[in-house]
Amino acid sequence: MKNVFRIIAIGLVGTFIFASCNKSDDTDWNKLIEEQRIKDSIENARIKGIIANQAPQLKSYAETNFTNAKLDTATxxxxxxxxxxxxxxxxxxxxxxxxxxxxxxxxxxxKEKLINGTVTDQTETDKTTTYLLSNRPYAWHTAFLPKTLSYNNQDVKIGGLTANGLKKNSQIRFISPSPWVYDTKEVKDKDGNVKIAANSPIVYEIQVVDIK
Known part of the structure; x- marks a missing residue:
């Protein structure tokens, strides 16, 4: 069975997670839905605050380093x-x-790097890396997926950066607020040293060699 993203609207932005089956005859769904609504409200407020705080940094970086930089206001x-x-x-x-x-x-x-230019991860020269998109940070989902998809002859908002999404031989660079990448998690190298501090915006440059 192929992995899929399930779309769950949480107010701030659509989030894609693995679809799974979880059935229970004793589940109080109304209670669970209300509990989730409260959690989502708190989480959205936290994310909005971080994005607003990091916005000037990201704007300055993009205007300095990108050509015809565009802002996705939702993320x-x-x-x-x-x-x-x-x-x-x-x-x-x-x-x-x-x-x-x-x-x-x-x-x-x-190539993945910090806002100061420090490279934290990248493919080796003349080599490629293959991932299932669902296993990459949310910022990658937003970069790859299209703005909308058609289902039953209706356009459904997905929340991607571009109209058609990334395809074979697409190239993109973007800088993401920390919640859509590693958020509050520290990323360490093989020696246990912190290479990405918590709450760090991340810059990506991606060339799509193949997609299937």
Whole structure:
């Protein structure tokens, strides 16, 4: 069974998570829904505060380092599409139930760095790396997926950065607020040293070599 993103509206932005089956005849769904609504409200307020606090930094970086930088106001991500890619190379689609998006397998060359230019991860020279998109940070989901998808002849808002999403040979660079990447988590290197501090905005440069 292919992995899919399930779409859950939480007010600030659509979040994509793995779809799964979880049935229980004794579940108080109304209580669970209300509890989740409260949690989402608190989490959204936290995220909005961080995005607002980091916004001046990201704006300055994008205007200095990107050509024709664009801002996605829903996420606070600044981006530049370098190459559109091959439009017919991949079609993003909902699963048969209509409650999730099939997660593509993406083969990429990429660089990840801090706002000060320090490289924290990258593909080796002349090599590529393959990921299931659902296993990458949320900022990648937003970068890859299109703004909308059609389902039952209706356009459904997905929340991607671009109209068609990334395709084979697409190239993009973007800078993301910390909540859409590692958030409050510290990332350490193999020696246990912190290479990405908590609450760090992250810059990505991605070239899509293949997508399927």
């Amino acid at each position: 606070g991500i600044w981006y530049q599409v370098i190459t559109e890619g091959e439009a017919s190379s991949y079609t993003y689609r909902f699963n048969s139930m209509g409650n999730g998006i099939v997660a593509p397998e993406v083969t990429v060359k990429f």
